[in-house]
Amino acid sequence: MTRKVLLTGGCGYIGSHICMELIKQGFTPVILDNLCNSSTIPLRRIEQLTGQPIPFIEGDIRNEATLERLFSEHAIEATIHLAGLKSVAESVAKPISYYQNNFAGTLPLCEVMQRHGVKRFIYSSSATVYGLTAQSPIREDAPTAPASPYGQSKLMAEIALRDIAHADPQWKIAILRYFNPVGAHASGQIGEHPNGVPNNLMPYVSQVATGRRPFIQVFGSDYPTPDGTGVRDYLHVCDLADAHLCALRWLDGAQGIRTFNLGTGRGYSVLEIIDAYEKACGHPLPRQFLDRRPGDVASYHADPGLAVDELRWRATRDIEDMCRDAWNWQSHNPNGYVES
Numbered sequence: 548m549t550r551k552v553l554l555t556g557g558c559g560y561i562g563s564h565i566c567m568e569l570i571k572q573g574f575t576p577v578i579l580d581n582l583c584n585s586s587t588i589p590l591r592r593i594e595q596l597t598g599q600p601i602p603f604i605e606g607d608i609r610n611e612a613t614l615e616r617l618f619s620e621h622a623i624e625a626t627i628h629l630a631g632l633k634s635v636a637e638s639v640a641k642p643i644s645y646y647q648n649n650f651a652g653t654l655p656l657c658e659v660m661q662r663h664g665v666k667r668f669i670y671s672s673s674a675t676v677y678g679l680t681a682q683s684p685i686r687e688d689a690p691t692a693p694a695s696p697y698g699q700s701k702l703m704a705e706i707a708l709r710d711i712a713h714a715d716p717q718w719k720i721a722i723l724r725y726f727n728p729v730g731a732h733a734s735g736q737i738g739e740h741p742n743g744v745p746n747n748l749m750p751y752v753s754q755v756a757t758g759r760r761p762f763i764q765v766f767g768s769d770y771p772t773p774d775g776t777g778v779r780d781y782l783h784v785c786d787l788a789d790a791h792l793c794a795l796r797w798l799d800g801a802q803g804i805r806t807f808n809l810g811t812g813r814g815y816s817v818l819e820i821i822d823a824y825e826k827a828c829g830h831p832l833p834r835q836f837l838d839r840r841p842g843d844v845a846s847y848h849a850d851p852g853l854a855v856d857e858l859r860w861r862a863t864r865d866i867e868d869m870c871r872d873a874w875n876w877q878s879h880n881p882n883g884y885v886e887s
């Protein structure tokens with residue numbers, strides 16, 4: 548009997564990497580995804596790589612009937628909840644969608660889990676819940692003050708989870724606040740390919756590297772950082788996936804709810820990322836320096852000490868690994884997931 552874990556949003560960028568790791572470590576992931584920002588191609592690729600069939604339900608976390616059926620048909624022991632919308636800019640234009648998916652969508656999921664006596668939960672949160680003035684290295688007890696509806700919606704789900712855990716001590720919940728996940732699986736078979744123009748640095752750099760876009764736009768070169776460009780705590784997506792497996796094991800002995808930062812604990816500037824990517828792809832990457840992007844902070848990085856101590860997790864991949872794997876994925880899949 549393998550241990551079944553519900554992975555909501557499992558067809559997406561981070562979910563597909565967690566799916567791969569769950570299978571590698573002997574779990575059976577059951578995927579629930581409405582495919583609003585993904586397809587089932589990553590699942591088919593993971594099935595090919597692992598030789599394991601992956602149970603998949605196309606459906607929405609907000610649909611209670613779908614959830615009821617899923618929990619009746621599968622003996623789920625824990626949920627890793629990634630399903631949601633993630634664009635800061637889009638959330639400003641469409642706040643209702645963000646509150647509905649990210650905050651309200653978490654509630655029926657917890658309700659149905661509670662009805663079925665499944666009370667182990669791992670939640671994908673984000674460093675974006677911290678205020679713009681948080682002091683780095685950022686600890687989990689830093690004040691929260693999200694600057695966008697996206698960040699608010701993630702924090703509201705966190706708050707609801709805290710109340711759920713306090714109301715019923717049988718719940719065991721790990722809230723994982725990711726810093727900046729980048730890179731791809733070493734196979735080059737799964738990775739990130741946003742629709743349209745990428746909002747985030749790494750996928751944008753990847754598309755310049757393949758020639759899809761002419762130059763990197765560097766937002767701001769006058770920050771109070773060593774080279775004047777913004778500094779972030781980039782984290783390899785496979786290290787992030789490993790952290791979820793550590794959190795699953797942590798839940799076995801845990802009680803109540805706990806929040807963990809997931810980052811490497813060190814920052815890299817935009818120019819350092821570009822330099823590392825140039826080494827990975829073997830050619831120069833044109834860039835243009837533009838004004839700062841509104842709402843950006845100069846620099847932040849995590850204090851991942853709590854995850855190291857309690858989850859027994861530590862990021863092991865460095866910036867060279869992140870850029871090498873991002874390039875391996877992008878150069879083999881320049882148009883993202885296309886049916887083969």
Ligand code: NAD
Nearest residue numbers: 556559560561581582583584585607608629630631671673
């Ligand atoms: P993604 O868009 O690639 O994956 C999200 C998946 O959820 C998609 O497959 C989408 O189709 C699905 N989905 C969305 N709404 C749904 C719904 N209502 N019902 C069912 N499925 C739904 O995004 P990602 O980068 O893999 O992010 C996953 C999670 O991690 C999100 O919750 C996001 O907030 C969080 N996170 C991401 C980052 C990042 O930089 N990528 C950083 C911090 C936190």
Ligand code: WQD
Nearest residue numbers: 635673675727746747748751764765766777779817840843
């Ligand atoms: C990184 C640095 C930019 C694009 C976002 C979300 C956050 C989380 C992770 C989900 C900054 C600069 C960027 C470009 C650039 N996601 N940049 N040119 O803003 O730290 O975090 O993703 O939870 O919520 O806000 O990441 O990759 O957009 O930016 O110069 O084309 O790269 O100014 O300094 P960010 P990012």
